[in-house]
Amino acid sequence: xxxxxxxxxxxxxxxxxxxxxxxxxxxxxxxxxxxxxxxxxxxxxxxxxxxxxxxxxxxxxxxxxxxxxxxxxxxxxxxxxxxxxxxxxxxxxxxxxxxxxxxxxxxxxxxxxxxxxxxxxxxxxxxxxxxxxxxxxxxxxxxxxxxxxxxxxxxxxxxxxxxxxxxxxxxxxxxxxxxxxxxxxxxxxxxxxxxxxxxxxxxxxxxxxxxxxxxxxxxxxxxxxxxxxxxxxxxxxxxxxxxxxxxxxxxxxxxxxxxxxxxxxxxxxxxxxxxxxxxxxxxxxxxxxxxxxxxxxxxxxxxxxxxx
Numbered sequence: 001x002x003x004x005x006x007x008x009x010x011x012x013x014x015x016x017x018x019x020x021x022x023x024x025x026x027x028x029x030x031x032x033x034x035x036x037x038x039x040x041x042x043x044x045x046x047x048x049x050x051x052x053x054x055x056x057x058x059x060x061x062x063x064x065x066x067x068x069x070x071x072x073x074x075x076x077x078x079x080x081x082x083x084x085x086x087x088x089x090x091x092x093x094x095x096x097x098x099x100x101x102x103x104x105x106x107x108x109x110x111x112x113x114x115x116x117x118x119x120x121x122x123x124x125x126x127x128x129x130x131x132x133x134x135x136x137x138x139x140x141x142x143x144x145x146x147x148x149x150x151x152x153x154x155x156x157x158x159x160x161x162x163x164x165x166x167x168x169x170x171x172x173x174x175x176x177x178x179x180x181x182x183x184x185x186x187x188x189x190x191x192x193x194x195x196x197x198x199x200x201x202x203x204x205x206x207x208x209x210x211x212x213x214x215x216x217x218x219x220x221x222x223x224x225x226x227x228x229x230x231x232x233x234x235x236x237x238x239x240x241x242x243x244x245x246x247x248x249x250x251x252x253x254x255x256x257x258x259x260x261x262x263x264x265x266x267x268x269x270x271x272x273x274x275x276x277x278x279x280x281x282x283x284x285x286x287x288x289x290x291x292x293x294x295x296x297x298x299x300x301x302x303x304x305x306x307x308x
Contacts, residue, residue: 022067025133026069027132049073056068058089080121095115097174106134153241157172173195217237246262
């Protein structure tokens with residue numbers, strides 16, 4: 001069973017998309033502040049102009065990111081999406097990543113920007129940001145993919161959004177692929193309020209249209225309907241993510257024992273062959289499946305899955 005280091009890989013890839021979009025938004029804010037776009041001669045002799053960049057570290061749910069914050073010569077520019085001393089991004093990364101999701105219209109993107117900035121943002125700025133982001137979003141969504149991916153990983157991030165004056169939960173699903181050379185890339189992002197077989201069938205269909213002919217293994221956290229949406233890639237094997245299985249298994253045990261159990265579980269899924277995995281499984285069962293522990297049978301169940 002493959003190790004699920006993909007969680008970190010997905011976060012790293014999404015973090016780059018997020019940081020790049022923040023920089024584009026800041027550039028649009030500077031256009032609005034100065035009254036002209038970058039490299040436009042209209043700005044000559046206006047009394048103010050761009051003056052390079054400051055590097056800033058921001059912290060999001062995906063970790064730390066370095067971004068370049070544009071500055072003006074007179075020092076009058078006040079960023080809106082991230083204020084000067086603001087380092088944490090709250091929940092705006094989910095709303096930004098949602099803009100890259102298939103099915104998001106230009107109106108949806110504008111609505112997301114309004115949620116990020118607030119109602120007092122000028123419509124001209126919203127239009128500038130949309131015009132700057134939309135071509136990149138369309139190009140990224142429709143770029144061609146490799147024909148074969150030995151393994152792809154599915155992951156989802158839930159965020160809150162406003163719809164018809166109500167706050168609802170939406171989920172941004174990302175797909176990370178590992179190609180034949182071992183290179184990793186986010187193949188696409190999709191958004192949905194409800195996951196199911198029809199939703200995943202559309203995702204698989206889109207991947208196929210963009211050039212994928214074969215996927216060997218699809219690794220995920222038992223996403224609802226994904227295993228059933230196999231008409232597009234019939235030979236693909238579904239595999240549950242190890243990290244998610246470990247997280248579920250340790251919920252059945254006292255905190256003081258969790259580290260030791262994780263070490264013993266690794267002997268199972270990290271075994272070099274099936275015989276060693278079966279041996280480690282039996283050792284695990286003898287050590288941890290005890291009648292006095294009501295979570296012992298649950299751990300035994302997960303040990304069987306790790307050795308499968």
